[in-house]
Amino acid sequence: MMNCNACESLSCVRGVPVFEALSDKELFIIESIIESHHYNRGNQVFREGEESDSLFVVKSGLIKLTQSNEEGKQHVVRYLFPGDYFGQFALLHHKQNNFTAEIVESGSVCRLRRKDFLPLLEQNVSLAFSFLMSMSEQLQQAEETAGVMHMFEVETRLARLLVKLTSSNKTGTFSPTRNQVIELPSAKKEIAAMIGTTAETLSRKLHKLEAKNIIAVHKRSVEIIDMEALCRIGGY
Known part of the structure; x- marks a missing residue:
């Protein structure tokens, strides 16, 4: 055994x-x-x-x-x-x-x-x-x-990162009845550099996703409101 x-x-x-x-x-x-x-x-x-x-x-x-x-x-x-x-x-x-x-x-x-x-x-x-x-x-x-x-747009790269973060320490399944909240693992400047953009552009893209009611940003916490929409933007 x-x-x-x-x-x-x-x-x-x-x-x-x-x-x-x-x-x-x-x-x-x-x-x-x-x-x-x-x-x-x-x-x-x-x-x-x-x-x-x-x-x-x-x-x-x-x-x-x-x-x-x-x-x-x-x-x-x-x-x-x-x-x-x-x-x-x-x-x-x-x-x-x-x-x-x-x-x-x-x-x-x-x-x-x-x-x-x-x-x-x-x-x-x-x-x-x-x-x-x-x-x-x-x-x-x-x-x-x-x-x-x-070739991906910044918004697509950001969406893919957020989707990846939701499954970093979970089973990979998403609850349809409860929004997931993730913590950005680093400062926005580092996150921005990792996806090939600036901190200012990253903030604008986060606000854009927030305006579409796909996410909600609370300092370094990001609540995923519409996972399906986020996945679509990420090209999944």
Whole structure:
């Protein structure tokens, strides 16, 4: 019988797109070397510039990736939600982390280390081939997604972020009888930078959605009044 830690590790593996093409047998092999750690708000999973040697999967909670500019100031690159992963290229070669990963909402993170993963690839040709094929597919999809996101209007990018935030620590189902309230994980300036706009434009777009009775803004809290309309704007 599989213990609870193994179940959690396996669910982490199944949540990573680069492993989607693997068979159940291959997934169980990967599961055997997965580690799971709980982090509290404010903890750092790793820092920018440190040696990178692992793939990480967000099991629960919320993580922000930040990067320092030439002046030494940090800006938010993106947020990572349950099911998101990062660091997959570290499984194949040595490199330094380009970002700092900080916990915004307490949760668990699964970790797969290169030193444990590479011997498995050497011993299992089928696993190695499946992993490389999946990695190739993910690179292609990432390029396509980046191109599409670049063409989205600011309002669309904002709507997609808000929808994503509603499911960051929930089951992903929406109650038809109760509005959901989410907390913006960072200041508006950081949120704006993440979706490629200014704080002023972000405020205007929030007010526009509020005027349409789709959301209601209360300082850093956003109440989702019409989820269906928000999803339509986000292109879902």
